[in-house]
Amino acid sequence: MIKITFPDGSVREYESGVTPLQIAESISSRLAQDILCASVLESKVESRKTAAEPLKAEWRIVELNQPITEDAAIKLHKWDDEEAKHAFWHTSSHLMAEALQELYPGIQFGIGPAIESGFYYDVMPPEGVVIKDTDFPAIEAKMMELRAKKEHLEKRMVSKADALKAFGDKGQSYKCELISELEDGHISTYTQGAFTDLCKGPHLLSTEPIKAVKVLSCSAAYWRGDEKRPMMTRIYGISFPKKAMLDEYLALLEEAKKRDHRKIGKELELFMFSDMVGKGLPIWLPKGTALRLRLEDFLKKIQKRYGYQQVITPHIGSKQLYMTSGHWDHYGKDSFQPITTPEEGEVYMLKPMNCPHHCAIYKNSPKSYKDLPFRCAEFGTVYRYEQSGELHGLTRVRSFTQDDAHIFCRQDQVKQEFIRVMEIINIIFKALNFENYEAQISLRDPNNHEKYVGSDEIWEHAENAIREACKEMNLPAREETGEAAFYGPKLDFMVKDALGRRWQLGTIQVDYNLPERFELEYTGEDNQKHRPVMIHRAPFGSMERFVAVLIEHTAGKFPLWLTPDQAVILPISEKSNEYAWKVKEMLEAQDVRVIVDDRNEKLGRKIRDNELKRIPYMLIVGEKEAEQGLVSVRQQGAEEKGSMTIQEFADFVNNTVKEQMNAY
Numbered sequence: 025m026i027k028i029t030f031p032d033g034s035v036r037e038y039e040s041g042v043t044p045l046q047i048a049e050s051i052s053s054r055l056a057q058d059i060l061c062a063s064v065l066e067s068k069v070e071s072r073k074t075a076a077e078p079l080k081a082e083w084r085i086v087e088l089n090q091p092i093t094e095d096a097a098i099k100l101h102k103w104d105d106e107e108a109k110h111a112f113w114h115t116s117s118h119l120m121a122e123a124l125q126e127l128y129p130g131i132q133f134g135i136g137p138a139i140e141s142g143f144y145y146d147v148m149p150p151e152g153v154v155i156k157d158t159d160f161p162a163i164e165a166k167m168m169e170l171r172a173k174k175e176h177l178e179k180r181m182v183s184k185a186d187a188l189k190a191f192g193d194k195g196q197s198y199k200c201e202l203i204s205e206l207e208d209g210h211i212s213t214y215t216q217g218a219f220t221d222l223c224k225g226p227h228l229l230s231t232e233p234i235k236a237v238k239v240l241s242c243s244a245a246y247w248r249g250d251e252k253r254p255m256m257t258r259i260y261g262i263s264f265p266k267k268a269m270l271d272e273y274l275a276l277l278e279e280a281k282k283r284d285h286r287k288i289g290k291e292l293e294l295f296m297f298s299d300m301v302g303k304g305l306p307i308w309l310p311k312g313t314a315l316r317l318r319l320e321d322f323l324k325k326i327q328k329r330y331g332y333q334q335v336i337t338p339h340i341g342s343k344q345l346y347m348t349s350g351h352w353d354h355y356g357k358d359s360f361q362p363i364t365t366p367e368e369g370e371v372y373m374l375k376p377m378n379c380p381h382h383c384a385i386y387k388n389s390p391k392s393y394k395d396l397p398f399r400c401a402e403f404g405t406v407y408r409y410e411q412s413g414e415l416h417g418l419t420r421v422r423s424f425t426q427d428d429a430h431i432f433c434r435q436d437q438v439k440q441e442f443i444r445v446m447e448i449i450n451i452i453f454k455a456l457n458f459e460n461y462e463a464q465i466s467l468r469d470p471n472n473h474e475k476y477v478g479s480d481e482i483w484e485h486a487e488n489a490i491r492e493a494c495k496e497m498n499l500p501a502r503e504e505t506g507e508a509a510f511y512g513p514k515l516d517f518m519v520k521d522a523l524g525r526r527w528q529l530g531t532i533q534v535d536y537n538l539p540e541r542f543e544l545e546y547t548g549e550d551n552q553k554h555r556p557v558m559i560h561r562a563p564f565g566s567m568e569r570f571v572a573v574l575i576e577h578t579a580g581k582f583p584l585w586l587t588p589d590q591a592v593i594l595p596i597s598e599k600s601n602e603y604a605w606k607v608k609e610m611l612e613a614q615d616v617r618v619i620v621d622d623r624n625e626k627l628g629r630k631i632r633d634n635e636l637k638r639i640p641y642m643l644i645v646g647e648k649e650a651e652q653g654l655v656s657v658r659q660q661g662a663e664e665k666g667s668m669t670i671q672e673f674a675d676f677v678n679n680t681v682k683e684q685m686n687a688y
């Protein structure tokens with residue numbers, strides 16, 4: 025008998041060789057119906073190839089028919105778990121491939137992974153065939169037809185030679201290339217119906233649970249992302265265990281399209297891109313700039329309260345600086361070409377990160393333990409080369425401004441500094457109505473200590489400091505082992521937007537590497553020299569990315585303190601234009617951001633047009649208002665607020681903004 029431990033801590037005994045499905049059946053038939061895969065943590069791991077290999081206590085995601093032969097902890101995954109979705113979508117990519125093989129005999133397959141939402145498959149259609157949008161319904165229908173056969177996915181371990189032969193015979197040259205790179209003895213295939221794929225799993229036991237599918241899009245993708253290799257067709261899809269879930273997802277997708285920050289950014293005249301200026305280089309238009317500056321001012325105000333000092337550094341730095349920091353090696357391929365000068369040996373680089381410049385600021389004067397933490401902040405613009413195919417609105421750009429800061433502190437201050445940064449992030453997210461966010465702690469791989477700089481002791485200290493900080497702040501944090509950078513553990517923040525989509529924004533990152541490379545020191549209480557710990561942090565991540573997420577979260581309806589125009593004045597007819605401009609002048613004198621729409625259009629048309637601009641208030645003025653010095657106030661998406669004097673409206677706006685700002 026073996027002992028199986030459940031997430032609630034309860035333990036049950038089973039025969040050795042029991043499968044997750046049988047375990048679920050022993051609890052309830054309903055559970056057995058709902059689970060899609062399982063995670064198992066064995067106390068001893070049999071998969072060790074040699075006794076010298078360290079014991080790894082790691083959760084493994086397994087298929088429901090995987091026998092468990094020793095004491096283990098188990099998690100049974102239903103649809104709501106990421107693990108289940110992953111297995112579901114991965115199996116769906118096999119189902120799509122099976123359908124494609126039937127529809128397009130001779131089609132060749134590349135890779136077909138699950139992604140955050142759905143899955144894709146890279147394929148090479150047969151000579152002369154182009155797969156287009158109009159083919160999607162046929163692919164979906166074929167998938168549903170095959171799924172109705174309730175085919176099981178049969179796993180087989182195969183030798184490398186057999187695998188090469190089997191896929192070679194079918195003309196699957198891309199698969200053969202993948203197989204040739206695999207280690208013999210570890211190669212498996214999965215077969216459902218007439219389709220066999222090279223894969224290591226895990227999958228669902230059959231394609232039966234896939235009850236609704238949608239082929240979403242297709243695009244060109246180079247084989248293995250290499251522009252010198254053949255161009256394949258990447259077909260994206262998504263699938264669900266219930267039809268209603270697909271409908272809900274498609275409705276969400278529709279809403280997401282309406283909220284696309286590229287579309288709203290254009291409508292609200294916030295930013296632009298110009299091929300003449302260069303791809304991936306965002307240009308902030310006046311309204312967008314004003315909005316961004318308000319965000320920056322807001323952050324500066326909070327940071328000042330938390331003891332940060334603002335600095336400004338150049339957009340380039342000498343090659344030597346980046347040799348010292350290590351960025352020269354690291355960003356080699358992804359960075360822009362070095363900038364040479366007529367001076368011999370004088371080479372500069374566009375700044376990929378602000379950290380080296382800030383290290384120079386730290387070194388500018390001797391520091392004692394009393395000077396720490398030393399916190400310097402900069403809205404620093406950095407440049408990184410991204411392939412043109414990867415560029416996407418404000419979220420993937422070649423030039424962006426980080427809301428960057430570096431904290432230099434003592435080891436014993438790390439936890440407190442994390443808490444302080446988390447407080448700042450709390451304030452910002454609250455001010456912008458991101459109620460939902462979570463964190464991920466990236467830890468080092470405990471079996472691979474050589475990979476990391478810094479002693480075991482300081483790593484343990486920092487990792488515990490981050491854990492404790494999260495606990496004290498009541499922030500749910502998931503731990504990911506082996507995800508830390510070589511130079512220190514970090515904490516990432518993920519926000520959920522109004523549509524439930526997750527975006528990675530801010531980061532707090534411990535760094536033991538740069539202080540070493542730049543030989544940063546402070547004099548301790550013991551009068552000895554010590555290395556400070558460096559903490560990188562950017563609550564927004566970058567201004568570009570943050571504004572993009574904010575646009576999609578709010579659908580362009582920003583809070584009153586932040587929104588580009590707070591009100592638009594609509595004269596009923598030409599006769600009231602003069603009064604409209606007078607109202608604008610008076611409101612502007614009191615810092616209300618206001619524009620006039622005096623186009624020669626009907627009032628109804630003007631109201632509709634300005635609703636699209638998402639301006640919170642419309643002030644309608646006619647002869648009656650002009651006579652009495654009033655404005656008739658209409659709130660976006662709400663009822664009329666009635667008439668106010670110009671002064672009353674100015675007070676109303678300014679008081680609302682003041683209330684919003686004083687809350688933080």
Ligand SMILES: [Zn+2]
Pocket residue numbers: 114115118214221222223224225227
């Ligand atoms: Zn697979």
Ligand SMILES: [Zn+2]
Pocket residue numbers: 377378379430560561
């Ligand atoms: Zn940094």
